[in-house]
Amino acid sequence: MSKKQSVSKQKGSGSNKPLGVRVKKYAGFYVMFLPILVFAIIFYYLPMFGVRYAFTNYNGIKAPKFVGLENFSKMFNMPGFWSAFWNTLQISVIRLILTTLVAVVVSLFLNEIINIHFKKVIQTIIYLPHFLSWVVTASLFSLILAPTGQGLVNTLLVNLGLVDANNMIYFLGSSKTWRGTFYVIQLWKETGWQTVIFMATLAGMNLELYEAASIDGAGRWGKMRYITFPALANTILTVIILNLAKVMNLFESVFVLQNDAVLDVSNVLETYIYYQSFNSGSIPNYGYTTAVGLFKSLVGMALVLICNQWSKKVREGRGIV
């Protein structure tokens, strides 16, 4: 973006005129931008100024009183906070690597399907779960995975002799199985849609490369390994960088799949803030939860900036913001 801007600035003939004249020329555009500005201020900038509550004991009722860094020292001494912090990082990063990896493999093989109609049908099917809401997805899997004779998966495992009928697996209700189940649901829902970007890259590839490789005697595997996969490398890196910047934002997917029994392995920062603020059973300590949120936002910001630099390095100067 900055590149384009400087180019147009150089050729801009109007930039020699006085500012007043130029502003007047664009008056209509400023009016058009006004609603966007109002939305940005109310919904993004005013909340940013709200982070000042992190240094107070605000509880929504009494006027906030300045308490310095008390909320932060409380936070760093809370085991619940640290568990939520590490859970956020682990779940987000593992989920990102898993879906990207599986999506790449699926794309490579999808690309080998010769029959266009079959390919279209498969693509339509695998994109579908992306558009189901997390509430629907969670509802669906809570029924399929139910630890009773009504749950598809447990009945299947019992019939295969892998699980005892009196001791079915409570996939979403046990700390041992929750994470794995979460990743599987995540893969089911998002892998297909992730292939869209990889398939777009493959569609834009130079076919002559394949012909040249065929002449050189490369087989199917050789072509996949030495041509198709390297062509995807840049896109893979892009996808990882773009998503790494968002790893702190994990909320809805975890929230709808978790329950009290699995909080130790599933509580992430956003759900921690939610429970502490709205579900703690006592007067909420907005000061404290704002502090946790501020910490989350700062880590998130650091990640975005790091990813941005990284992106500029590997993507010929193009940042992510």
Place this chain on the structure above:
Amino acid sequence: MKKKKKIEVFSVINGLIFIIVALIILIPIWKILVDSFDLKTAYGMKLWPEKFGIEGYRMVLSNPTLSRPLLISVLTTVVGTVIALTLSTMGAYVLIQWEMPGRSFFANLLLFTMIFNGGMIPTYLVLRQFHLTNTLWVVILYPALNVYNLVLMRNFFEGIPASLYEAATLDGSTPMQTFIRIVLPMSKPALASIGLMYAVSYWNDYTHYKLYINNSDLYNFQMKLRGMIMGSDLPTAAGNATENTIKNAAIIIVIIPFMILYPFLQKYFVQGVNIGAVKE
């Protein structure tokens, strides 16, 4: 000759693998559909209803508190999509006025929101202060300014030759007139794609209701479904329909409108991703 045969074997195996993948995606959904029609609830591994009946649907649909969430879902989706699309197209159009004084300031103002945000609680407190919480305005307006989609739209606009709207400006039409008469008609593919993305996210919204709305009269269908699945808001099992049959029927009712439209809309969704990719 030998080589040709080998490739065919690969294609067959590859095709089979993808059939299995497709089944893995479809079976959970199929299972819910089957069970929603099965009045005998020892569902187990059955992939066809044992005792067919529409009792489950009758129970869900006869629930008097159900039409309201459905109406709210439709209303917020339509109004929200229109507002969100208006904001992203107008904003994107202003941001391609490269010589406009303050343009880069406005762009950076929006982009900064992608880097830092106030967080859940300060946002909640601001929305409460503006008396938006516990009204439908919060779920319509708060998600309406999506900077990411605005940038996608701007990328699309950059592809329209500037000479087209410069000519209109010479004709003496105002920026708003140029925008409505020239820019929007040329942007139909982008409007369809980004509009659909907004519509899906409004239809699927759960988080904003959960965080900002406390009044069950204002719940959308996702909230209603969640209540039913969690058992707190289940129509009492009566007649032949058991609790689980009702739950399955409720899921199907939520997804059926989208499932019917999806095959026709799919290409627009994919197109939307590629609008972003043009810039890549």
